[in-house]
Amino acid sequence: MPVIGCEDNSVCGVELTTSNLIFFVVNSLFLHTILLFLFTVGTYTIRGRETIFKVIDAALKLGYRSFDTAAGYGNEQDIGLALKEFLPKYNLKREHIFITSKLAPKDQGEGKVRAAVKNSLSNLGLDYLDLYLIHWPGTSGLPVESSENSILRRESWEGLEEFFKEGSLRSIGVSNYTARHMKELIESSSVVPAVNQVEFHPHYDHPNELYNICADSRTLLQAYSSLGGNGVKTVLDDSTVIKIAQKISKQPAQILLRWALQRGYGIIPKSVNPERIKINSEIDFTLEDNDMESLNSIEHRQKYSWNPDNVA
Numbered sequence: 001m002p003v004i005g006c007e008d009n010s011v012c013g014v015e016l017t018t019s020n021l022i023f024f025v026v027n028s029l030f031l032h033t034i035l036l037f038l039f040t041v042g043t044y045t046i047r048g049r050e051t052i053f054k055v056i057d058a059a060l061k062l063g064y065r066s067f068d069t070a071a072g073y074g075n076e077q078d079i080g081l082a083l084k085e086f087l088p089k090y091n092l093k094r095e096h097i098f099i100t101s102k103l104a105p106k107d108q109g110e111g112k113v114r115a116a117v118k119n120s121l122s123n124l125g126l127d128y129l130d131l132y133l134i135h136w137p138g139t140s141g142l143p144v145e146s147s148e149n150s151i152l153r154r155e156s157w158e159g160l161e162e163f164f165k166e167g168s169l170r171s172i173g174v175s176n177y178t179a180r181h182m183k184e185l186i187e188s189s190s191v192v193p194a195v196n197q198v199e200f201h202p203h204y205d206h207p208n209e210l211y212n213i214c215a216d217s218r219t220l221l222q223a224y225s226s227l228g229g230n231g232v233k234t235v236l237d238d239s240t241v242i243k244i245a246q247k248i249s250k251q252p253a254q255i256l257l258r259w260a261l262q263r264g265y266g267i268i269p270k271s272v273n274p275e276r277i278k279i280n281s282e283i284d285f286t287l288e289d290n291d292m293e294s295l296n297s298i299e300h301r302q303k304y305s306w307n308p309d310n311v312a
């Protein structure tokens, strides 16, 4: 997987535009950090020390250097222990990897955000995180239509800004933010979110408004549930996906991941199976324009994960 040490302006054929490069400089991140971040290992539902150790070991061995977790996944501690165990095995140091975690919806607001970030750092056994996201625009226990949601996520963002300025969060971002949530945040803050992590696959695309806001603010869109999500086979089994996979002798998962990359998204596939973790990294090929178009225009529309549209 040509991730670390890639020195040209592309990642597996995905062009990095001038505006992206300005984004990198503005955010003081090294190009190779962004390149390794585009291929991230998802860890939602991966629990139990033995399984986590197996996944982290396999992923590091294959060249993955970026891992996505969340306070809500209940696996930060085991991921921290696994990194301690396996980084030396592959001659790696903390600065060679990229760790993302997320603020749980129950910890939104001024009164909770600081303790929550410290807890994630302590669970992972790290002095700093490369990226920390507000997991969800709403707050647990509040009705979705309550205007309190907006106040609390604003306070959370201000809390994350403090850690960002102190340096213990190297970059900060959001997740599941719609165009409306993004606009509200950008209009009220001088720190622009580095990332918006959102559900994205050929059955669930976004309105142009979200793309345009993220492009204008240099916020990288990162796709989750690219394969449809845990235990969901509908996207992997889509006849258009299967047809293209058979035509070019690839796996359906590789088609879906490559499609997201060519659409300009970062990817975070999750698997507990080392063979699949390997398959998911082998996407150094290009989907032709007509195949991209076929995937873009699949008629079946379905969202498989939680829906933030109605969160005030």
Ligand SMILES: NC(=O)c1ccc[n+]([C@@H]2O[C@H](COP(=O)([O-])OP(=O)(O)OC[C@H]3O[C@@H](n4cnc5c(N)ncnc54)[C@H](OP(=O)(O)O)[C@@H]3O)[C@@H](O)[C@H]2O)c1
Pocket (backbone or CB within 6 Å): 041, 042, 043, 044, 045, 068, 069, 135, 175, 176, 197, 198, 223, 224, 225, 226, 227, 228, 229, 230, 231, 232, 236, 251, 253, 254, 268, 269, 270, 271, 272, 273, 276, 277, 279, 280, 305
């Ligand atoms: N911010 C958010 O709100 C949010 C929400 C959901 C997810 N995420 C992040 O995004 C990551 C990925 O999303 P996801 O976990 O929803 O699901 P996903 O990556 O779309 O799909 C995972 C499912 O696909 C299977 N799979 C993996 N590789 C495969 C392959 N090559 N061929 C066939 N099946 C394969 C996995 O099974 P096995 O494990 O058995 O291989 C699992 O059932 C999460 O782990 C998490 O880090 C974020």
